[in-house]
Amino acid sequence: MKAMVLEKFGEPLVLKEVPEPKIEQGEILLRVQACGLCGTDIKIFDGHVNTVKLPRIMGHELAGEVAEIGKGVEGWKEGDHGVVHIYVTCGNCYYCRTGRENNCNRGRKRIGFEDDGGFGEYVRVPSGNLCKISKKISLEEACILSGSVATPLHGIRTQGRLKAGETAVMIGIGGLGIHTLQLAVVMGARVIAVDIAEEKLEAARRFGAEATINSSKSDFVSEIRRLTDGEGADLIAEIVSGSQLPSILEASVKALRLGGRLVLLGYQYGQLFSLDPAKIVYDEIEIVGARASVRQDLADVISWVERGKVQPVISERFPLAKANEAFVKLRNSASLGRIILTL
Numbered sequence: 001m002k003a004m005v006l007e008k009f010g011e012p013l014v015l016k017e018v019p020e021p022k023i024e025q026g027e028i029l030l031r032v033q034a035c036g037l038c039g040t041d042i043k044i045f046d047g048h049v050n051t052v053k054l055p056r057i058m059g060h061e062l063a064g065e066v067a068e069i070g071k072g073v074e075g076w077k078e079g080d081h082g083v084v085h086i087y088v089t090c091g092n093c094y095y096c097r098t099g100r101e102n103n104c105n106r107g108r109k110r111i112g113f114e115d116d117g118g119f120g121e122y123v124r125v126p127s128g129n130l131c132k133i134s135k136k137i138s139l140e141e142a143c144i145l146s147g148s149v150a151t152p153l154h155g156i157r158t159q160g161r162l163k164a165g166e167t168a169v170m171i172g173i174g175g176l177g178i179h180t181l182q183l184a185v186v187m188g189a190r191v192i193a194v195d196i197a198e199e200k201l202e203a204a205r206r207f208g209a210e211a212t213i214n215s216s217k218s219d220f221v222s223e224i225r226r227l228t229d230g231e232g233a234d235l236i237a238e239i240v241s242g243s244q245l246p247s248i249l250e251a252s253v254k255a256l257r258l259g260g261r262l263v264l265l266g267y268q269y270g271q272l273f274s275l276d277p278a279k280i281v282y283d284e285i286e287i288v289g290a291r292a293s294v295r296q297d298l299a300d301v302i303s304w305v306e307r308g309k310v311q312p313v314i315s316e317r318f319p320l321a322k323a324n325e326a327f328v329k330l331r332n333s334a335s336l337g338r339i340i341l342t343l
Contacts (some may be wrong), residue, residue: 030084032063102294120320127161150292151290158290166234197334201213220251242268255282318341
């Protein structure tokens with residue numbers, strides 16, 4: 001099969017013929033149709049994810065068509081469409097037993113990280129890691145659900161405990177942000193969107209934001225306070241990266257109401273930011289991280305997309321052979337929605 005292979009960190013992917021994966025009992029062979037790109041792929045490409053060994057077929061936001069079914073697999077037939085949940089876990093540890101399998105610490109591996117992923121024509125998937133999706137949803141849209149939509153759902157629902165009627169602020173309306181916003185609207189929150197690009201803020205309003213703030217033109221802390229009658233936001237989801245991240249996090253703490261929650265979805269390795277412990281204590285501020293998602297998050301977003309409550313947003317499509325061009329575009333632009341590879 002054809003695949004784009006990462007052979008050396010920091011160097012272009014190589015298009016080559018590689019052996020088609022052989023499935024074992026309990027596994028499914030998926031014919032990949034589309035695969036999304038995200039900022040984590042750049043971190044893998046640059047060699048910052050130390051669990052990734054080379055050569056590696058990357059790609060962790062993927063969807064496709066069932067090509068072959070292994071022994072012992074029930075509930076699937078050839079031709080079914082599925083979206084891949086990337087965490088292959090033990091099922092028995094404390095984290096797996098308590099519904100937090102994304103933190104499994106016993107032999108955990110991730111498709112597209114420690115195991116080969118979707119930058120190839122076929123991928124081998126444990127049957128429990130494939131979620132069925134209606135054929136009415138295009139596989140190009142479906143591929144980004146496991147990362148771009150399930151990840152922010154885990155962030156604002158599980159980690160952030162967002163409730164209907166609360167004010168939620170989204171800082172960064174890009175590939176994750178535009179979907180985080182939609183999810184918060186579906187969950188009944190009043191949403192305020194923050195970005196520096198007017199076209200992204202216009203899109204945020206189309207998708208249900210009640211207010212928008214251009215942080216290149218005004219202080220977003222003051223504006224959030226003004227829009228909440230001086231109280232501050234119940235929840236702020238930070239969905240950015242780059243050198244400005246520490247200052248954005250420090251400002252976000254100031255924009256929260258008493259008992260507010262700051263959820264970190266965007267990150268860079270080694271970046272630090274400052275906190276005033278007295279502020280955290282007296283205002284009972286919570287600061288939490290959100291790592292990818294669990295299977296139930298993916299199942300839920302698939303249901304919402306199938307019912308038209310959430311719209312996957314794709315910014316640009318590249319054929320697999322032009323994956324390196326797609327990486328350049330990803331690195332040098334902050335797109336609204338996801339860049340995807342098509343096979």
